[in-house]
Amino acid sequence: MLAPHDFQKNSLLGSLEEDELSRLLPDLEKVTLTLGESLSESGKVMSHVYFPLDSIVSLLCVMENGASTEIAVVGYEGVVGVSLFMGGETTPSRAIVQSAGEAYRLKGRLMKNEFYRAGAMQRMLLRYTQALLTQMAQTAVCNRHHSVDQQLCRWLLLSLDRIPGNQLKMTQELIANMLGVRREGVTESAGKLQKSGLIDYRRGRITVTDRQGLEERVCECYEVVKREYDRLLEHEAVM
Amino acid sequence: MLAPHDFQKNSLLGSLEEDELSRLLPDLEKVTLTLGESLSESGKVMSHVYFPLDSIVSLLCVMENGASTEIAVVGYEGVVGVSLFMGGETTPSRAIVQSAGEAYRLKGRLMKNEFYRAGAMQRMLLRYTQALLTQMAQTAVCNRHHSVDQQLCRWLLLSLDRIPGNQLKMTQELIANMLGVRREGVTESAGKLQKSGLIDYRRGRITVTDRQGLEERVCECYEVVKREYDRLLEHEAVM
DNA sequence: GTATATCTGTGCGGTAGCGTACAGATGTTT
DNA sequence: AAACATCTGTACGCTACCGCACAGATATAC
Numbered sequence: 313m314l315a316p317h318d319f320q321k322n323s324l325l326g327s328l329e330e331d332e333l334s335r336l337l338p339d340l341e342k343v344t345l346t347l348g349e350s351l352s353e354s355g356k357v358m359s360h361v362y363f364p365l366d367s368i369v370s371l372l373c374v375m376e377n378g379a380s381t382e383i384a385v386v387g388y389e390g391v392v393g394v395s396l397f398m399g400g401e402t403t404p405s406r407a408i409v410q411s412a413g414e415a416y417r418l419k420g421r422l423m424k425n426e427f428y429r430a431g432a433m434q435r436m437l438l439r440y441t442q443a444l445l446t447q448m449a450q451t452a453v454c455n456r457h458h459s460v461d462q463q464l465c466r467w468l469l470l471s472l473d474r475i476p477g478n479q480l481k482m483t484q485e486l487i488a489n490m491l492g493v494r495r496e497g498v499t500e501s502a503g504k505l506q507k508s509g510l511i512d513y514r515r516g517r518i519t520v521t522d523r524q525g526l527e528e529r530v531c532e533c534y535e536v537v538k539r540e541y542d543r544l545l546e547h548e549a550v551m
Numbered sequence: 552m553l554a555p556h557d558f559q560k561n562s563l564l565g566s567l568e569e570d571e572l573s574r575l576l577p578d579l580e581k582v583t584l585t586l587g588e589s590l591s592e593s594g595k596v597m598s599h600v601y602f603p604l605d606s607i608v609s610l611l612c613v614m615e616n617g618a619s620t621e622i623a624v625v626g627y628e629g630v631v632g633v634s635l636f637m638g639g640e641t642t643p644s645r646a647i648v649q650s651a652g653e654a655y656r657l658k659g660r661l662m663k664n665e666f667y668r669a670g671a672m673q674r675m676l677l678r679y680t681q682a683l684l685t686q687m688a689q690t691a692v693c694n695r696h697h698s699v700d701q702q703l704c705r706w707l708l709l710s711l712d713r714i715p716g717n718q719l720k721m722t723q724e725l726i727a728n729m730l731g732v733r734r735e736g737v738t739e740s741a742g743k744l745q746k747s748g749l750i751d752y753r754r755g756r757i758t759v760t761d762r763q764g765l766e767e768r769v770c771e772c773y774e775v776v777k778r779e780y781d782r783l784l785e786h787e788a789v790m
Numbered sequence: 791g792t793a794t795a796t797c798t799g800t801g802c803g804g805t806a807g808c809g810t811a812c813a814g815a816t817g818t819t820t
Numbered sequence: 821a822a823a824c825a826t827c828t829g830t831a832c833g834c835t836a837c838c839g840c841a842c843a844g845a846t847a848t849a850c
Contacts, residue, residue: 373692376771381695383688398681399674400783404775405688430669435638442637445684449622449644452691453612456620456731459836483797492695494838499798515797515846532615536643544639698806722827733808738828754816754827 321365323389329432340416345409352407360417361393367413368474372406381492384447387474394441396420397427439544446540454533460493464501465530478520561602562628568671579655584648591646599656600632606652607713611645620731623686626713633680635659636666678783685779693772703740704769717759
């Protein structure tokens, strides 16, 4: 038996108008995303766009020497593959599944067709893309000015906002790759948070036990991004 | 006497189709941008979008404590004010004139009207916005992984690509604000470039004397951004 | 239950960049 | 020409983070 309004778990899909939905629904394909899976490689054309339901996808910039940094994170509020409708077809960044879960996907061609109908879907996607711009910008400034401690808090909160529950399956090694810092640095910062009783870290599983405590410790970057996402995505698009 | 095809100095305007041009031309207003002028403040709605001709505009993320970082730079190849057509109306970042010069501007409302006609203009603007995304992403990763030396080279080259000539009017203090580092750090890095004979720095005026030398010293980030801009903007938009 | 792989904690020397302070250089104004 | 503002160079101690090395802890497989 099919879950009746499953797709609504993704807020972009959930905000569609009737006619858009009826056009798209038959082509939406539910897929399970596994940890570490790559949805998009640098310079390659994606076959689909992905609308996460309870999964998280990281957009990573990978450099020649293999070092990487997460530039944005996408969850139920967004879509992976904006370059398909923005017209560039590819991007130099990678999209990696950071937290396993489900997503709907839609063939690139169909996404573009819907986008160019210039309806509510287009407006939502553009506003979402602007939110993504803000997240990237804030990531840049955070990378420059804030300590690993603060960045870890930001990362935890941004991730937590995108999944149900308060637990992340994630090794320190992977977090370090996301933040673009040493694994030992994450160990140290996570240790401080642990000692302060904010999180409980147990071999690849972080449980946030005091969310408010994290919010008190995080840098302003988290709030800036969150406010902008709320502003851009939680209201109806106005033209 | 009017310069006949002045607007073509901006490549977005220059790539418009006949009918678009005839609609927009009467409303394009030529303005002179002065060094340090602000075109957009955090959270405020811009009245116009700006198409630089020979000026450079920096997009800055400013934090509560006043520290800032440049997240992207816009010149003749682009437009300042993407949030107007992306639908968000405002952004949390500021737009500051980094190099004085001229630009055409267009009222926000008219920009949106043209955008929603979904013609060549829309496609160009979207591709440009994707290029901007790439620049921000690469800035984030560069801030994380590269030395001030390398970042200064990147900044010089990106700026130089956007103006005629090989001279920038710019104090080290301002460059430091852009890069989000100490002024002394810029002094030191610029000193190295000077000793290597790549630039000539004289109180607020940098002359690049060996562009190729800079390109040999810059990190990969410059090339990634440049390639993506070329790819996305120098060809006709394909749907 | 034991072996194994992986993940986490800790220590240590090295360094890039920070904050601060101040001196010298160079345009500009009068 | 002298006075001034501003920009540039240098120095010094400090801290966060890096790279490396390795030991201990914990899940999983057999």
